[in-house]
Amino acid sequence: MWDKDKGASSLVRGLPGCNDLLANCLYTALLQPLNVAKVLIQVGYEPLPPVYYKPVLFGWGGGYFYPNTYRYIKYLAEREGSYLVLYRGLTPRICSVLVTNTVRTEILNLLPKSTSRCPPEQIATEVGRHCLATAGSVLAVHPLFVVTKQNDSLPGRGGD
Secondary structure, rough: EEEEEOOOOHOOOOOOOHHHHHHHHHHHHHHHHHHHHHHHHHOOOOOOOOOEEOOOOOOOOOEEEEOOOOHHHHHHHHHHOHHHHHHOOHHHHHHHHHHHHHHHHHHHHOOOOOOOOOOOHHHHHHHHHHHHHHHHHHHHHHHHHHHHHHOOOOOOOOOO
């Protein structure tokens, strides 16, 4: 399974870019609670009252601030009784990562690579290829993005 000569790229054989895909899926799953809290803050879900804060180091007067993302995560977990509520909407997010990577890779494989020897022209061609690949992947994954945001914006309801 592990080849010292080839390094980590030989963990998954036969599928180019599969390690990147697995890393993106793992990254998405690990950061899902932060994303859920971020979406709830963005849609205006503020169950916690603002807290008065007076800074010690800088002489300006204090003010009321809403709690940070980690307090929202703790509040949601306590209210629902489990941290599993923070993984609501993970399935469409993982699917969106898979679709994004697949579509982007396929579009990059379809578009011709630069054959110019002029570096500015090569750079312009590569930037154009990657912009088209990114635009195609965004268009392909938008329905999953909408489902994820709807799942995340309903605290205590819905989800998978």
